[in-house]
Amino acid sequence: MLGQTVREIHERLSGAYGPQGWWPGQTPFEVCVGAILTQNTAWSNVEKAIANLKQRGLLSPERLAHVPVDELALLIRPAGYFNQKARKLHAFLLWLTEKGGLGALAEVPTEELRESLLSVKGIGPETADSILLYALGRPVFVIDAYTVRVLRRHGMVGDDASYCEIQEIFADSIGPDPALFNEFHALFVRLGKERCHRRGPACEGCPLEDLPGYPAVNEPG
DNA sequence: CCCCAGGCGTCCA
């Protein structure tokens, strides 16, 4: 029953917005870097930071690993939290080197890989799952603030629902399908950017407007 | 001036 609603939401968003073509990055490594830089940050700011790295030919694991942390921080400055994120990138690069590079990760089972990613300082559930899905094509659903907001708004999860709990809803509803997970999550972000899923009165023409639970006014937060 | 953005680690009860 919950699964039915989940599929309904995908149907509507897909019909309204069409293919999103995610992730906005050209290589798996660029996806990884973007996933870390975009933590609680507008993507437009991340683009500037990535452009800085690209411009200098540093957007490869080998080259980036040789950039000192303080220099790296200045380069990614537009992405905000630059001191923290510079360290996070370095921690990830160290981990990646230990693992033998992105290619070697193909041999590691998804669950094991996820646990390993989560052991890196600065990589939490969403960042790990973004890397797994968008850089490595693993069937892992990414739960972000937009997704949580939409599900809460439609009364599909409570305020206390955990990341894992919400993730299970999708695993149970639409099965392990990387292409579908990819598109679906991108659609959630697309919807979340719309005014109707921020604070304030509900807007007209929202794809989920006439779905059960659509409120007249958003809840705070 | 305000609020917000594709989180996470730390600290503390």
Added chain:
DNA sequence: TGGACGCATGGG
């Protein structure tokens, strides 16, 4: 376990 807080730039 879970809530508060710091981290920081850029756009509306």
